[in-house]
Amino acid sequence: MELKDQGAIVTGGGGGIGRATVLRLAREGAVIAIADLSAENARTVAEEVRAGGGKAIALPVDVTRSSDVARMVEETTKSLGRIDILVNVAGGSLQKAVAEMSEEEWDFIVDVNLKGTFLCSKAVLPTMMGRRSGAIVNISSIYGFTGNATRAHYSAAKAGVVGFTKALAQEMAPYHVRVNAVAPGRIATPRVRGLYTDEEWKKRIDPIPMKRAGEPDEIAEAVFFLASPASIYITGQTLHVNGGSLLY
Amino acid sequence: MVEVERKVALVIGGGGGIGRTLSQGLAQRGIAVAAADLSVESAEETAAGIVRQGGEAFGLGVNITKKAEVQKVVEDVLSRWGRIDILINAAGILSRGSVADLPESEWDRVLSVNLKGVFLCTQAAARHMVGRRQGCILTLTSGRGEAGFPNGSHYSASKAGVSALTRTLAVELAPYNIRINAIGPGATDTAMYRGNSPAEVVEARLRRHPLEGGAGKPQDIVGTALFFVTEASSYVTGQIFYMKDPHAS
Numbered sequence: 001m002e003l004k005d006q007g008a009i010v011t012g013g014g015g016g017i018g019r020a021t022v023l024r025l026a027r028e029g030a031v032i033a034i035a036d037l038s039a040e041n042a043r044t045v046a047e048e049v050r051a052g053g054g055k056a057i058a059l060p061v062d063v064t065r066s067s068d069v070a071r072m073v074e075e076t077t078k079s080l081g082r083i084d085i086l087v088n089v090a091g092g093s094l095q096k097a098v099a100e101m102s103e104e105e106w107d108f109i110v111d112v113n114l115k116g117t118f119l120c121s122k123a124v125l126p127t128m129m130g131r132r133s134g135a136i137v138n139i140s141s142i143y144g145f146t147g148n149a150t151r152a153h154y155s156a157a158k159a160g161v162v163g164f165t166k167a168l169a170q171e172m173a174p175y176h177v178r179v180n181a182v183a184p185g186r187i188a189t190p191r192v193r194g195l196y197t198d199e200e201w202k203k204r205i206d207p208i209p210m211k212r213a214g215e216p217d218e219i220a221e222a223v224f225f226l227a228s229p230a231s232i233y234i235t236g237q238t239l240h241v242n243g244g245s246l247l248y
Numbered sequence: 249m250v251e252v253e254r255k256v257a258l259v260i261g262g263g264g265g266i267g268r269t270l271s272q273g274l275a276q277r278g279i280a281v282a283a284a285d286l287s288v289e290s291a292e293e294t295a296a297g298i299v300r301q302g303g304e305a306f307g308l309g310v311n312i313t314k315k316a317e318v319q320k321v322v323e324d325v326l327s328r329w330g331r332i333d334i335l336i337n338a339a340g341i342l343s344r345g346s347v348a349d350l351p352e353s354e355w356d357r358v359l360s361v362n363l364k365g366v367f368l369c370t371q372a373a374a375r376h377m378v379g380r381r382q383g384c385i386l387t388l389t390s391g392r393g394e395a396g397f398p399n400g401s402h403y404s405a406s407k408a409g410v411s412a413l414t415r416t417l418a419v420e421l422a423p424y425n426i427r428i429n430a431i432g433p434g435a436t437d438t439a440m441y442r443g444n445s446p447a448e449v450v451e452a453r454l455r456r457h458p459l460e461g462g463a464g465k466p467q468d469i470v471g472t473a474l475f476f477v478t479e480a481s482s483y484v485t486g487q488i489f490y491m492k493d494p495h496a497s
Contacts, residue, residue, distance in 0.1 A: 166493070173459045173460055174459075174460060176457070176459055178459070185483075209418060209419045209422035209423075209485065209486070210422045210483065210485060211422070211423070214483040215483070218482055218483040218484075219483075221475075221479075221480045221481070221482075222480075222481070222484070224480075225471075225472075225475045225480060225481075228471070229471065230471025230472065230474065230475060231471060231472060231475075232458075232468060232471070233458035233459055233464050233468050233491065233492075234472065234491050234492075235459055236493050237489065237490060237491070237493070239484070239487070239489060240484070240487055241481075241483050241484050242483070242484075243422075243483050243485065244418045244419060244422050244485040244486045246486070247415045247416075247418055247419050247486040248415075248419055
């Protein structure tokens, strides 16, 4: 149990990669605030943690609203006592060509993926800086590196997450707060898998050197590594978990 | 031939520095370690230390620039334990010299150990791993291969070569369920580091916290190496992962 009694917030913890991350951190003894836009999904995952003997609270949070984020940090501190780890998983994408994209659609995707990461990170800095310790792990995406037609807003936001991660890492180094990112490739979350027919899915798996999609658990392992003492002096880095994509 | 039950790692450069510390870290995880080094005495010392702690290990001598010697090391491990699950390429050398004065022999020496040696070891281990459809390879590289540094043209070129080799082999070996990654630890307190920088520079780096530009200790690398050579990184391959920003001063 490498994270015994450490307090962690996982945004987007109600499903997919967020849920896998919650369960992985809980397995190491972390006590967890599961923040999700869907109160119901957050509650379901919190119950899973409790069923496994862990401690978790569920918080309905819109990460793009600073008042929600402030309440998230308050309630976490009250219930769990401390915040050692923040994992910014909340995010999402919609397919739309730039030529057809409204300003509102741009704002929505950039806000949930990038501004949310900024707001949540900022909100936990005072406690982490004060204790001169802490780890923040942000979820970027392979699309932040490759771009993706019909996902310009998402690609830009996820590239932004990498820049934000590096800059914040430099600001936080004197306080020994570490900030890193994980960039998933194609991950078979129920939501993503549901977007494609079997044939479409196969077409997307073929170019991956490992010839398979990743599992949410495999992202959770990378997050756990970057949140744990195993990566004690690593900061500002992005770990690609993509089965060897991006190589040629 | 009876396969040992525990996983087997071959650590090239296991006789000292980061390679020795990684050997110990693997052994503490229950992995059997074959430590190979140019100095067989140092490799045997690493192994003896592991055995004293209750682990399983033995030491071998190897000059990794000689294909026949590399081949023999792999065969020796296989005849002893029947399998190699993990290869760690931790052997490397560093020297400095301005490009105008760098002797061709020095270029050849650094390239042959840091790049060709990694190729030969990886090739020999991969042949075995391909047959088993299973394996994990981790090479120590350096941010200098990405960022470069004055008077280190040969070293930087060798480490950039390691990155290219890693990316290429990740694609080539993926169909055989072999993952290959590289980590760049950044300045680390080893004899190699101390021997190649002015004492006052080394002392200053060692006084600073690693998150604030200070040099790390070999022990700090163990957790990262274990991530890359175990199931924790099961969907990670072809990564050149820098533990410190190569472009930071």
